Amino acid sequence: MARKDFLDIASLTRxxxxxxxxxxxxxxxxxxxxxxxxxxxxxxxxxTLFYEPSTRTHSSFEVAAKRLSADxxxxxxxxxxxxxxxxxxxxxxxxxxxxxxxxxxxxxxSGLPQAIARQTKASVINAGDGxxxxxxxxxxxxxxxxxVFPSPAGKKVLIxxxxxxxxxxxxxxxxxxxLGVEVGFLGPGSLVPKLGPxxxxxxxxxxxxxxWGPDVVYLLRVQMERQDVPSFPGLQEYHRVYGVxxxxxxxxQGEGTYIMHxxxxxxxxxxxxxxxxxxxxxxxxxxxxxxxxxxxxLYWLKPGTSEGEPQHETD
Amino acid sequence: MSLLFKGGKIAAEEGPLVPGDVLVxxxxxxxxxxxLEAPKGVRVVDVTGRIVAPAxxxxxxxxxxxxxxxxxxxAHGSEAAINGGVTGVVMMPNxxxxxxxxxxxxxxxxxxxxxxxxPVYTSGCITKGRAGTELxxxxxxxxxxxxxxxxxxxxxxxxALLKNAMEYATPFGMFFASxxxxxxxxxxxxxxxxxxxxxxxxKGSPACSEExxxxxxxxxxxxxxxxxxxxxxxxxxxxETIRWWKERGVRVTAEVSPHHLIFNEDDIGxxxxxxxxxxxxxxxxxxxALLAGLKEGVFDLIATDxxxxxxxxxxxxxxxxxxxITGLESALVSLFDRFVVPGEFGWDLLVKRYSAEPxxxxxxxxxxxxxxxPAELIVFDPAGETTFTREFMKSKSANTPFLDQxxxxxVDLVLLGNEIxxxxx
Amino acid sequence: MNAAAIGEAVATLVEKICxxxxxxxxxxxxxxxxxxxxxxxxxAALSKEGIEHDYGMIDISLYRDDLSHLAExxxxxxxxxxxxxxxxxxxxxxDVLFTGRTIRAALDALTDYGRPARIQLAxxxxxxxxxxPIQPDYVGATLETARMDHVLVRLKNTDxxxxxxxxxxx
Numbered sequence: 001m002a003r004k005d006f007l008d009i010a011s012l013t014r015x016x017x018x019x020x021x022x023x024x025x026x027x028x029x030x031x032x033x034x035x036x037x038x039x040x041x042x043x044x045x046x047x048t049l050f051y052e053p054s055t056r057t058h059s060s061f062e063v064a065a066k067r068l069s070a071d072x073x074x075x076x077x078x079x080x081x082x083x084x085x086x087x088x089x090x091x092x093x094x095x096x097x098x099x100x101x102x103x104x105x106x107x108x109x110s111g112l113p114q115a116i117a118r119q120t121k122a123s124v125i126n127a128g129d130g131x132x133x134x135x136x137x138x139x140x141x142x143x144x145x146x147x148v149f150p151s152p153a154g155k156k157v158l159i160x161x162x163x164x165x166x167x168x169x170x171x172x173x174x175x176x177x178x179l180g181v182e183v184g185f186l187g188p189g190s191l192v193p194k195l196g197p198x199x200x201x202x203x204x205x206x207x208x209x210x211x212w213g214p215d216v217v218y219l220l221r222v223q224m225e226r227q228d229v230p231s232f233p234g235l236q237e238y239h240r241v242y243g244v245x246x247x248x249x250x251x252x253q254g255e256g257t258y259i260m261h262x263x264x265x266x267x268x269x270x271x272x273x274x275x276x277x278x279x280x281x282x283x284x285x286x287x288x289x290x291x292x293x294x295x296x297x298l299y300w301l302k303p304g305t306s307e308g309e310p311q312h313e314t315d
Numbered sequence: 316m317s318l319l320f321k322g323g324k325i326a327a328e329e330g331p332l333v334p335g336d337v338l339v340x341x342x343x344x345x346x347x348x349x350x351l352e353a354p355k356g357v358r359v360v361d362v363t364g365r366i367v368a369p370a371x372x373x374x375x376x377x378x379x380x381x382x383x384x385x386x387x388x389x390a391h392g393s394e395a396a397i398n399g400g401v402t403g404v405v406m407m408p409n410x411x412x413x414x415x416x417x418x419x420x421x422x423x424x425x426x427x428x429x430x431x432x433x434p435v436y437t438s439g440c441i442t443k444g445r446a447g448t449e450l451x452x453x454x455x456x457x458x459x460x461x462x463x464x465x466x467x468x469x470x471x472x473x474x475a476l477l478k479n480a481m482e483y484a485t486p487f488g489m490f491f492a493s494x495x496x497x498x499x500x501x502x503x504x505x506x507x508x509x510x511x512x513x514x515x516x517x518k519g520s521p522a523c524s525e526e527x528x529x530x531x532x533x534x535x536x537x538x539x540x541x542x543x544x545x546x547x548x549x550x551x552x553x554x555e556t557i558r559w560w561k562e563r564g565v566r567v568t569a570e571v572s573p574h575h576l577i578f579n580e581d582d583i584g585x586x587x588x589x590x591x592x593x594x595x596x597x598x599x600x601x602x603x604a605l606l607a608g609l610k611e612g613v614f615d616l617i618a619t620d621x622x623x624x625x626x627x628x629x630x631x632x633x634x635x636x637x638x639x640i641t642g643l644e645s646a647l648v649s650l651f652d653r654f655v656v657p658g659e660f661g662w663d664l665l666v667k668r669y670s671a672e673p674x675x676x677x678x679x680x681x682x683x684x685x686x687x688x689p690a691e692l693i694v695f696d697p698a699g700e701t702t703f704t705r706e707f708m709k710s711k712s713a714n715t716p717f718l719d720q721x722x723x724x725x726v727d728l729v730l731l732g733n734e735i736x737x738x739x740x
Numbered sequence: 741m742n743a744a745a746i747g748e749a750v751a752t753l754v755e756k757i758c759x760x761x762x763x764x765x766x767x768x769x770x771x772x773x774x775x776x777x778x779x780x781x782x783x784a785a786l787s788k789e790g791i792e793h794d795y796g797m798i799d800i801s802l803y804r805d806d807l808s809h810l811a812e813x814x815x816x817x818x819x820x821x822x823x824x825x826x827x828x829x830x831x832x833x834x835d836v837l838f839t840g841r842t843i844r845a846a847l848d849a850l851t852d853y854g855r856p857a858r859i860q861l862a863x864x865x866x867x868x869x870x871x872x873p874i875q876p877d878y879v880g881a882t883l884e885t886a887r888m889d890h891v892l893v894r895l896k897n898t899d900x901x902x903x904x905x906x907x908x909x910x
Contacts, residue, residue: 001810010514011585019815026799026816034825035852040813068802100530110516111586115632130634153412167516187759193513299802299813 002302005124008133009174017178020296022212027299028292030067037237040299041070045098048074049091050127051107056263056287057127057137061104064294070102091118101303105129105235121304125297131165137262138171140293144180144286145216148258152286153180158209160242161220161270162191162231168262169220173200184212186241188301190231206242210251217252217262219244219270235269244271251276258282319353320694323362325684326369334730337367339690342733343511347686359603360728362431365521366695369666370402371647374673375467375492375546375570377639378404378435380423387711389423392432392643395621395710397736399644399724400693402454403622406437406517408445409468416439417455424459428481432624432736436613436677438463438492439478441665447472450480462678465492467546469667470528472498474535481539489674490542495528495553496520496594505634507595511580517634522601529553533560533567544676545569547620549594558613566572568615568676571605573646575654576715580603588629589716592622598736599623603611609668610660617665619646623712646707646716648701651724655697692730741865741881741903747872749864749880750778752784756878761786765827767794767856771846772817776833777895779863782833789814794823803845825854831878835893839848839864840874865904867891 003016012020032035046065049307050058053061058074065072075095084266102123105113109129116126128134142152149155157176163169173183177199183195185192186203196202203209222238232238239245243258244252249272259271259281267273275281324332325347326698336351337344353359378392387395395644406423408414414423414437427435439456439627444450445466453464464484470493471477480490481630485520492511501520508519529545532558548554548569557569574592579599590596608614622639629636654660671681682691702721705713729737741749760766768786770779776797783795790828799817807813832846843861850859862878883906885891890907894900 023816026818029818033821033853038852040802040804040807041850044808088632089321109634111633114586119630131518164513170514170516196510196513197510235542258378299816302811302813 003114004302004304006031006135006297007113007117007124007126008300009135009138009171009178010133012178014178017023020139020293020300021143021298023300024139024289024292027295028289031288031292034082037067037069039069041065041068041101043146044303045073045099046099046102046104046298047095047104047122048072048127049077049104049107050245051077051102052128053127054106056067056290057106060287060290060293061125061127061136064162064298066294067291068298070298073098073100074224079210083297092116095122096120102298102301123303125256125301128167128298131167131170133171134167135171136176136290136297137168137188139297140286140290141218141260141262142175143289143293144282145176145181147285147289148282148307148313149215150174155215156184156213157216158184158203158212158221159218160186160206160209161222161240163187163196164191164193164221164222166220172218181300184209184214188232188238206248210248216258216260217244221262221264222266222269228315235266238315239269241268243269244275246272246274248293249274253280256280260286263287316353318730319357319359320367321351321353321359321627322719323365323367323694325367326662326666327683328663328664328671328681332662337684337692340702342739344684344688344689344690346684347684350656353371359692362694363623364696364698365727366697367684368662368691368693368695369670369684370691370731371400371621371669372403372461372673372677372679373401373621373643373646373669374403374405374616374676375572376406376621376643377409377623378406379623380410380426381419385625385711386628389427390430391434391709391711392603393427393433393435395641395643395708396433397725397729398709400647400695400729401643402433402729402731402736403462403674403679404433404435404643406435407467408422408438408440413445414438415451417452417459420456420459420461421628430439431558432734433731437461438465438467440464441471441491442476445469445738447476450476450483453480453484453489454487456648457484457489457509458719461697462489462490462697463492463544465494465546466612467492469706470494470496470498470532470624471503477532478539479670481536481541481543482642485539485541489546491532491536492544492546493529494546495525495532497524497527499572500524500527505591505595505638506583507580507597509598511583515583515586520593520595522552522597525550526553526556529556533557533565536567537565540567542566546595547572547575547618548605548608548614549575549601550597551601554604554608554613556678558608561613566740569593569613570616570618571609571614572618572620573642573649574620574640574716576602576605576609577649582716583633586633587716588631588633589640589718590638590716591633591636591638591639592620606654606659610664614668617646617650619643619712624708624714625712625716629714639714641710641712641715644710645703645715645722646697648722648724649717651695651697652722656723690730690732693726696726696727697723699723701725741883743902745881745904746864746904749883750781750785750805751886753778753864753878753880754782755864756793757782757787757802758786760860761791761793763827765793766831767796767823767824769795769821769830769832769850770797771842772799772819773834774893774895774898777897778835779833780897782862794828796821796823796880798846800842800845800849803849805841805845818882821853825850825856828856830856830859831862833864834860834894835864836891837866837874837876838891839859839871841871843874855896865891865893875896
């Protein structure tokens with residue numbers, strides 16, 4: 001059954017996850033054609049609302065929507081100052097008046113896309129809300145993982161970094177767990193939740209974590225701006241303790257372990273620059289897959305539908 | 316006016332329900348006993364199968380007046396109280412302007428006398444404008460009958476200032492009510508730090524933020540020789556902190572709210588702002604500990620922290636939406652439904668903790684159903700039901716998790732002195 | 741129609757297509773689902789005859805003109821076009837021809853792969869009631885139907901058996 005909104009991973013069933021991952025493949029195949037565009041969303045409008053700056057996710061959504069022939073309207077919203085709560089309803093009313101079919105929203109406030117979704121008929125796609133969720137990132141990560149491991153159940157993925165403030169860690173680990181992947185968290189004690197989700201192995205030492213035998217090391221971007229109170233002493237120390245240093249890279253290379261990163265990469269912090277040319281780095285593949293995954297989501301959602309609406313007869 | 320309540324069971328703060336009739340003549344209970352005869356001209360109210368109990372008293376409500384009358388005001392708030400079987404309330408001073416001077420108190424009490432059918436009391440601020448820097452006009456407020464001082468909504472961050480306030484106001488016979496939290500630990504004050512805050516991606520307020528401040532305020536009161544009342548305790552360790560100090564003979568009282576007894580962080584679900592309040596809902600273990608604390612007498616009283624907000628305000632995203640839910644209209648029924656029906660506690664506890672003790676804390680006499688006492692009572696139907704629809708509720712706001720839910724029990728009649736304030740068929 | 745009748749219809753189709761395919765190299769493209777299975781059978785027959793040809797299949801879901809009327813979009817399947825589309829002689833195959841809208845969508849889909857020299861249409865069963873000007877070049881069988889009837893085609897690899905059922909909707 002189609003959904004109106006795509007807000008988080010937690011509420012997706014295994015069936016829905018499998019469906020979306022399955023659908024990303026035919027969309028990716030389109031990229032090899034001379035015409036990469038299909039008319040599926042012709043006449044529909046996709047509104048992008050990025051209250052937080054983002055180049056990758058923003059352009060990825062834009063390309064995905066355009067390849068589905070939708071009209072893409074980027075609402076120019078202030079990046080620095082958050083939308084005040086008072087104006088959320090006004091914003092929604094404005095969007096309603098513009099008759100957008102899909103609204104892609106990124107905001108630093110966790111739960112804001114949910115609040116918008118409740119008040120509009122348009123399909124709302126969460127492009128990242130605060131530290132809560134980044135469900136299309138999770139989908140492209142899982143799609144990428146499945147390209148190297150068609151049956152990912154039982155594989156081990158080590159997620160490294162600021163787990164506490166990361167919506168990527170939340171959504172991606174959540175989706176990986178749904179696929180039967182074993183997930184490990186590694187990061188500074190002040191940035192790994194003590195009462196996190198069940199079924200995750202926690203590490204505080206990189207060498208110990210590598211002994212666990214991960215098939216993929218997923219590095220999170222260090223975001224100093226998300227920390228109101230200092231949680232670790234500095235970037236150099238971070239690289240030394242929680243980064244893929246040259247020494248650790250040798251070990252990772254020796255094992256053939258895959259590397260993932262949601263981008264953009266801070267060279268010399270999360271990883272040393274040698275990793276970027278590593279044959280088992282999936283970082284660029286993640287970017288390409290982002291478009292296919294987002295096309296699959298746009299194609300799956302049905303704006304303004306409710307269950308029980310009549311299904312029209314078809315040829 | 317004379318009334319005879321016939322065939323009911325009478326609730327008191329000690330002991331089980333006792334069958335008995337109650338005769339009220341001109342606002343005074345003139346007889347309590349079995350098979351009372353109705354004198355001529357007395358209206359007989361058949362309360363067979365129903366409970367006659369002292370009316371409730373809520374020592375922690377936000378009536379939003381002055382300044383935020385779109386959420387609540389004296390007229391609607393007091394009617395909401397009556398609707399829930401409550402005949403006396405204490406307002407919190409976090410209004411706009413704050414209730415921090417004799418002028419504001421006088422205006423409010425005059426207004427209340429005009430629009431409210433029940434007595435309305437107000438607390439006063441500890442610091443001017445609740446800003447935490449200068450002391451409020453304490454003596455002026457005292458002269459108008461204010462006894463409770465609080466900056467509720469916020470703690471007094473500076474311990475030296477709070478200690479001075481305590482030392483200054485205690486000789487006037489005033490006491491202090493503390494909203495406990497350490498702002499630096501509390502984050503955006505939206506929800507408990509733990510499993511749910513991680514899932515929802517919002518920085519949570521750890522229970523220790525509340526517990527540290529609570530411990531600090533009790534120590535300060537102890538040092539200053541003051542009486543401190545701890546508001547809306549939400550955690551197991553908070554409850555134990557109060558127990559620990561009480562066992563050492565310190566003058567501390569404490570309250571627990573119905574929502575902290577009934578709900579926990581899991582109820583927030585997908586950012587439901589009707590479960591957002593400060594202090595936040597904590598865990599299922601905390602629910603159990605608070606209930607135990609209430610039964611064991613660690614908590615002196617129940618208070619709702621009735622905190623109305625407009626539908627628009629609560630429809631915002633979880634972080635932006637204001638803290639608080641309404642409680643006056645649902646408190647008694649929800650406590651009955653969730654705890655009395657399954658046998659967790661009886662009417663004696665409800666009467667003691669939600670009627671007698673809060674009145675005593677405010678220096679008022681309790682209102683037992685006894686011969687010679689003024690009539691201030693309710694008739695409650697344990698077999699009835701209440702559906703908390705928008706139409707049912709008298710408050711200006713409907714931000715309650717019980718919205719449109721049906722619970723067991725019904726407040727059928729509220730009598731205050733010589734006036735029937737509420738009578739439902 | 742039973743399995744034998746379907747076999748006959750396929751044979752008719754094969755015969756006509758063979759005549760073309762002997763003259764020039766064709767690319768057989770089946771429309772998913774079931775058009776691809778008909779196409780596979782045609783290809784098998786061509787191979788048996790020793791006629792070289794290209795084969796592909798396309799999913800036309802993304803090209804349908806009724807997507808905004810559906811409560812749920814159809815599940816997308818992989819398209820497989822491995823030959824060079826530019827200059828190809830395409831024989832497009834589907835199981836049933838009805839309104840013609842599916843074929844319209846398929847034509848759009850095909851031309852997004854390149855510019856074929858020519859596209860012909862082969863249909864296992866023509867049931868009539870066109871809504872757009874599209875006519876087949878090769879037909880296996882024709883079936884008299886009313887507009888609101890349902891024609892249910894089942895094919896062995898897709899559905900486990902060969903059968904065509906006419907469900908009248910009166």
